[in-house]
Amino acid sequence: MSFDVGDAAVVVRSRLRLTRRGRAVFTVLAAIPIALLAASLVLGGGGAAADGEGARGTSLAYLTVSDGESLWSIAESLAPNGDPRDLIAEIMRLNGLDDSVVQPGQRLALPAQ
Template identity: 40%
Template structure:
């Protein structure tokens, strides 16, 4: 039969630090994983129905009037898998 395990003060401190490090690593991995997860058509995205005369450029300017419109146009095209920036009335677009 083995004698019961007795931890010294230093041993308890090492064990507590080890548990804290493992806990922090788990939280870090969970955070990185959640940030890297692709965002689908969840609650954070909106849908816009294209009206006659609307352009992707115009929609991008409305979404971010102070931002770089080229970046927003590229983001919209990527989100909606558009081959061209030409829009058709009635077409639905996901908005960021």
Template identity: 40%
Template sequence: MSAITYGPAVITAPLVVTRLRLTRRGRAVIALLVSLPLVVALVSMALNGGGATATPPPTAIETITVEAGESLWSVAALIAPEASTADVVADLIAVNDLSSAELVPGQVLVVPSRYAG
């Protein structure tokens, strides 16, 4: 049996240098891809109002200082005599984040804005 051996074949081809050519459509696609994030940002800002938020003008916070012998019920009747006392008590508890209905003399309570004035 005989063995056939092949030697390394060296193929030389001329080196071809090509230039990148962009067609009119290619330039349009690249311009679109580059400007797309900017357009999306501008549209989202226009729809969102530019991220501006309206804040109401600052108003004075009305408070009341608890005196000896006062309860939430009496304070509620004092600040809003025309409203339902139970509703005012519930609002006082919510606004002042009270854990119980017990009041301490000298304690400062924030009056809910709808009853202030």
């Protein structure tokens, strides 16, 4: 039995070579789904308790901020004998506020007392 080289299929093996630019593109493409997942978790998680029902079944009272009111004045009117800073911190937590600035017409959830 003899084999004719002209009739046989020639198998050529080549290694895939990635250039520096190719590796960078591949890394970016692989990182996109991870970045999208992280962004959706950060942006979609942990809304303010004022949006829905209170945490652990606590009832909430609501107040619409009037012109000239601040969190300090609201806290003093709700708990005149207590430390306003503690109540301000709780109101900020309930409403997902980053700072203590409130705007007239803004609706705030307040801890029921």
